[in-house]
Amino acid sequence: MTQVLGFTPEQASRVTGLSLRQLRYWDKTGFFSPNITTDMRRTYAKLYSFRNLVGLRTIALLRNTHHIPLQELRKVGKWLAQWHETPWASLRLYVTGRRILFEDPSTGALLASRPANQTVFPIEMTRVAHDTEQEVQRLRARQPGELGEIGQNRYVVRNQPVVAGTRVPTSAIWNLHAAGYDAEAIRAEYPHLADVDIAAALAFEQERRARKAG
Numbered sequence: 046m047t048q049v050l051g052f053t054p055e056q057a058s059r060v061t062g063l064s065l066r067q068l069r070y071w072d073k074t075g076f077f078s079p080n081i082t083t084d085m086r087r088t089y090a091k092l093y094s095f096r097n098l099v100g101l102r103t104i105a106l107l108r109n110t111h112h113i114p115l116q117e118l119r120k121v122g123k124w125l126a127q128w129h130e131t132p133w134a135s136l137r138l139y140v141t142g143r144r145i146l147f148e149d150p151s152t153g154a155l156l157a158s159r160p161a162n163q164t165v166f167p168i169e170m171t172r173v174a175h176d177t178e179q180e181v182q183r184l185r186a187r188q189p190g191e192l193g194e195i196g197q198n199r200y201v202v203r204n205q206p207v208v209a210g211t212r213v214p215t216s217a218i219w220n221l222h223a224a225g226y227d228a229e230a231i232r233a234e235y236p237h238l239a240d241v242d243i244a245a246a247l248a249f250e251q252e253r254r255a256r257k258a259g
Contacts, residue, residue: 051081051092052181060180061101062109068101077101077122080129099133099177100125103168111140111166121145133170140166187211193241195249206249208242211235218243219250 057079058065071077072091077100079093093101104121107113113121121138124147128136137148139155146165147156187210194209205214213235221231228243 051079051094052098053092054079056184057093057098057101059184060098060177061105063101063105076119077104095177095181096129098181099170099174102177102180103170103173106168106173107140107145111143113140113143113145117143117145120147133174136170138168138170140168187237192239193245195245206253208238208246211237211242213238213242213246215246215249218246222247 052060054065054068057063057068061068068077072079077097079091079097081092081094081097100122103125104118107121108118124138125136128150131150135150137150139146139148148154149156191210195206195215196209197204197206205216207214208218218231218235218238221234226234228240231243232238232240
């Protein structure tokens with residue numbers, strides 16, 4: 046399972062397939078808001094958790110595939126918030142027509158009666174969670190153009206220079222190098238780095254230190 050990390054609205058949009066405009070409107074109206082509060086006072090004061098992303102993908106599935114109306118989707122949002130800490134395998138909901146039926150995780154009872162002569166479609170939360178995990182992995186995959194590049198982002202490691210597509214500060218690589226680590230030993234510490242990343246980080250730090258000294 047994905048570690049508890051924060052996702053920006055842009056990342057949440059890519060993982061869930063929902064538009065940024067939709068996410069912002071849902072947050073503004075209190076329909077579905079990110080639940081991680083940060084110490085950032087500007088753009089990203091709040092971030093989405095992985096469980097938020099699973100909830101959003103569930104709502105997107107109900108909205109786009111089953112055409113569930115907003116009134117019913119609001120019930121889904123409240124239900125997911127109520128059982129936020131419950132394992133996915135214990136959460137089940139069902140689609141019947143344009144209505145949602147909820148299964149109480151503690152009793153197994155449905156929270157609404159099933160209308161007669163209508164097919165009931167189960168929504169498997171474990172499957173939604175798995176699909177969300179796959180999208181998150183694709184989101185985190187480094188792009189070929191990031192190899193050997195250095196980047197900075199005020200929302201990543203407090204704006205420290207890092208190897209592009211990672212959270213590894215160039216200063217951390219320099220410190221290992223200064224301690225006698227060769228490229229192979231550094232890769233043992235950061236297996237997702239390539240030799241070209243290490244070389245770029247060392248060159249960047251060497252130049253930065255030369256500028257400070259000069």
